Amino acid sequence: QATGVLHGRSVVITAGPTREAIDPVRYLSNYSSGKMGFALAAAAVKAGASVTLVAGPCQLATPAHVTRVDVVSALDMQQAVSEHIAHCDIFIGCAAVADFRPVQVAQQKMKKQQDHDHMAIELVKNPDILAWVATQSPTPFTVGFAAETNEVAKYARDKLERKGIQLIVANDVSDATIGFNSDNNAVTVYWPEGEKAFATSTKESLAENLVTLIAEHYKNFKKQ
Numbered sequence: 001q002a003t004g005v006l007h008g009r010s011v012v013i014t015a016g017p018t019r020e021a022i023d024p025v026r027y028l029s030n031y032s033s034g035k036m037g038f039a040l041a042a043a044a045v046k047a048g049a050s051v052t053l054v055a056g057p058c059q060l061a062t063p064a065h066v067t068r069v070d071v072v073s074a075l076d077m078q079q080a081v082s083e084h085i086a087h088c089d090i091f092i093g094c095a096a097v098a099d100f101r102p103v104q105v106a107q108q109k110m111k112k113q114q115d116h117d118h119m120a121i122e123l124v125k126n127p128d129i130l131a132w133v134a135t136q137s138p139t140p141f142t143v144g145f146a147a148e149t150n151e152v153a154k155y156a157r158d159k160l161e162r163k164g165i166q167l168i169v170a171n172d173v174s175d176a177t178i179g180f181n182s183d184n185n186a187v188t189v190y191w192p193e194g195e196k197a198f199a200t201s202t203k204e205s206l207a208e209n210l211v212t213l214i215a216e217h218y219k220n221f222k223k224q
């Protein structure tokens, strides 16, 4: 149903994985499909928002009425987010951004060294896009995701505080039936004074419930 709870609001969402190049034919990445972030984009449109979806490499159709910006690496994603954040009311970081990238990207395909059974690739930390958004002025209402395999509540609350954001949506990605690449998800949302659990459902249905919760919290948010 068209709730209109985000009528007139501008929402930026990141989705999918990032790819961090090693050489012209290889990269580091993860199993994010983009399904959760794309479902959030569709739900935010349904709630009346104008939505920009900054998407890492995903094989998904763009939801109707969503402005999609395709990116590859974490640095590309940060650049695209910085170009669209100025007039944004709500930012949702659903992308599985690679925490590290290779220090050097080989210009030519790397060759197997016949006399070496091991090789090492030196990595450097990527910028934290979510934490960076939360330091912008004016700050949008900022929602993060936390993909955890253990001590979900503890690590999610830690990220909420450390990144200085308003809500964090935690999923247990040790369970293959939810989280990365599955059609379903189950999450608990944390904020400084509370939490709310959502049982397993399709990512589309969960996204609608998350958008409703985000809109409720956004009502009491004062931009700084």
Ligand code: PMT
Pocket (backbone or CB within 6 Å): 014, 015, 016, 017, 031, 032, 033, 034, 035, 036, 037, 074, 093, 094, 095, 096, 097, 098, 099, 126, 127, 128, 129, 130, 131, 143, 144, 145, 146, 147, 148, 159, 171, 173, 179, 180, 181, 182
């Ligand atoms: O795409 P699907 O297959 O549908 O799977 C959905 C999902 C499991 C990817 C999604 O629900 C999810 O949990 N997304 C966050 C994945 C993640 O990278 O979590 P994290 O705990 O490492 O990161 C915490 C938060 O910081 C996230 O909001 C992330 O977008 C953000 N981040 C992390 C690192 C970084 N360099 N920049 C960031 O913005």
